[in-house]
Amino acid sequence: MADRGMIISVIYLFSLLVGLLAVGFAWMSDFAGEWNKELFSEHMWIALLLPPIVFPIALWLVNTIFWGSGGSGIPQAIKVTKHPKPRLMERLLGPRAFMGKLLITPFVIAAGAAAGREGPTVQIGAALMAYAGRFPNIAKLFDTRSLIIAGGAAGVAAAFNTPLGGLMFAFEELGRRKTMRHTSALLMAIVLAGLVALILQGNYSYFGYSNATIDWGQEWLVIFTLAILTGIVGGLYGRSMLILVSSTSFLGGLRSRFPYRFAAGCGVVLSLMALVFGAEVFGAGYEETKAALQDSEELSPMFWLTKMVATVVSFASGVPGGVFSPTLSIGAGFGHFFAGLTNSETAPLMLLAMVGVLSAVTHCPITAFVIVLEMVDNHDLVMPLIFVSAISTQVSKRILPASIYHLLANQIKVSFAQTESAPEPKPTETTSLDDKK
Structure with missing residues (x-):
């Protein structure tokens, strides 16, 4: 097996990539949202026509090309941490799901969807770390479940510009009733993703800052x-x-x-x-x-x-x-x-x-x-x-x-037998929340 320190360094590189992608994805999504606001103020009727037209197109793209990219993204990551089967992971955290989340989310936000980018960022981060687990030397040191938890939490850390929030999300949500191997290395990977966002975007809070206070005793x-x-x-x-x-x-x-x-x-x-x-x-x-x-x-x-x-x-x-x-x-x-x-x-x-x-x-x-x-x-x-x-x-x-x-x-319906044995998913299938089977 390759040197342990070298393998951990590769994991750190992947976490830096999660941070970079999260920042780029945030820019794309924020730009899409601002564009929609401007369109509504200048050409309201065009803006009102977009959701009924764009939503079915986006869903068709999810169901036929970008399997597993529908919905929030966090349930997909959780589903795979519960059942880290190869075919299931390919469906929910594979390249198609990754690209679908990256491209279609800004598309629907530009059309006016009341949707955020944080859940999709979790799926993007989890997909990247799941891909890292395909390398034999990394797979010997880190189990797939731990990598997915770390990748999803790194997405939260970068999306909200809060490394500590990412750490808490790893334990409370993604890692609920699960343990991570080589915890210290993976926790550092989560922090690094958040630090990338801090460096590139500055020390800012997503919803801004407030000096609000309240009298706990009186109120x-x-x-x-x-x-x-x-x-x-x-x-x-x-x-x-x-x-x-x-x-x-x-x-x-x-x-x-x-x-x-x-x-x-x-x-x-x-x-x-x-x-x-x-x-x-x-x-x-x-x-x-x-x-x-x-x-x-x-x-x-x-x-x-x-x-x-x-x-x-x-x-x-x-x-x-x-x-x-x-x-x-x-x-x-x-x-x-x-x-x-x-x-x-x-x-x-x-x-x-x-x-x-x-x-x-x-x-x-x-x-x-x-x-x-x-x-x-x-x-x-x-x-x-x-x-x-x-x-x-x-x-x-x-x-x-x-x-x-x-x-x-739990609503994501994927047959494990089908997931493991099917040579290729049918075009009409989807393992997102839109799965109709």
């Missing part, structure tokens, strides 16, 4: 109530996504039988919402949330609800795109709405609601806490953030029994 009832409500909102939000991809539900059955018509219908719903509520329906909600946090700009009272419906509709269409950053935007919008009801300071409740909704959906309170903590310039919110993330997670479990990503991973 404890408001904070407790917010924790309960965000757990309910996050649980219902995750439950609605799960219902729409389940073939046992009425809408899920329509989605299975008529995938392209359903995708076009989702595009129509999204366009009608944009016609009524404006451009804030499109995209992940990044610009609106950042402006409200940093510049104290007002959000529509219905922003959280319209963004939640738009995200669920975009996700149900089956096109590539994540729900991570839209979930944070939903939380920010709900916190803004709740602040208006309680006459409390807006910014701290936005941050607390962000961690609450994200924790409720992912059941990863520590990861949610770390990601939101990166946006805070003081330590007064540390205890409230921890409190809300813990309470909302427990409340959500009454509605959403597990992390939405693990539940969605």
Whole structure:
């Protein structure tokens, strides 16, 4: 076997590549989102026509060429960590899935999909590390599951510009009930991917920074109530996504039988919402949330609800795109709405609601806490953030029994016998969340 230090150095090179690709992918996705906003402001009717046209085209590309690239990307990585079979890994983390996520995600964001880039970045990172595991010398030292967990977490670290958030995501979400071999080397790989993003993009937070503070002693009832409500909102939000991809539900059955018509219908719903509520329906909600946090700009009272419906509709269409950053935007919008009801300071409740909704959906309170903590310039919110993330997670479990990503991973239907023995997947098959078998 080749020198151990040389093999680990190669893993580090792959992690640097994950960071570089994450930065490039972020630029592509952000440019696509900005282009859509400009198109809506200058040629609104053209922008409204794009979702019903682009969604079925994107889904066709997923089902015929870029197998495994539909949906968020995190469930695909989780599915393979649970069952690291060669054919399954080829389908969900192979070159076609990798290229599909890289190319189609900005395509649908440019069309107005309420989708983020963080989930797709996880699949891209996991796919790169899975490819590294194909080299015999690397495979002797690192098992495939550990490489995929490290690659996905490196994607989070680079996407959110937070190496610590990537580490937490590795243990809480991707590595749940699993162990990694040569942990220290793989953890360093996750950190390196995040450092690449820090070097290339500077020390910035995805949603900006806030010096918001809250009096924990005086506002404890408001904070407790917010924790309960965000757990309910996050649980219902995750439950609605799960219902729409389940073939046992009425809408899920329509989605299975008529995938392209359903995708076009989702595009129509999204366009009608944009016609009524404006451009804030499109995209992940990044610009609106950042402006409200940093510049104290007002959000529509219905922003959280319209963004939640738009995200669920975009996700149900089956096109590539994540729900991570839209979930944070939903939380920010709900916190803004709740602040208006309680006459409390807006910014701290936005941050607390962000961690609450994200924790409720992912059941990863520590990861949610770390990601939101990166946006805070003081330590007064540390205890409230921890409190809300813990309470909302427990409340959500009454509605959403597990992390939405693990539940969605269970919805990915791939026959292991077929995965191992089939010489070549049929053009109409897909192992993304759009699998109809």
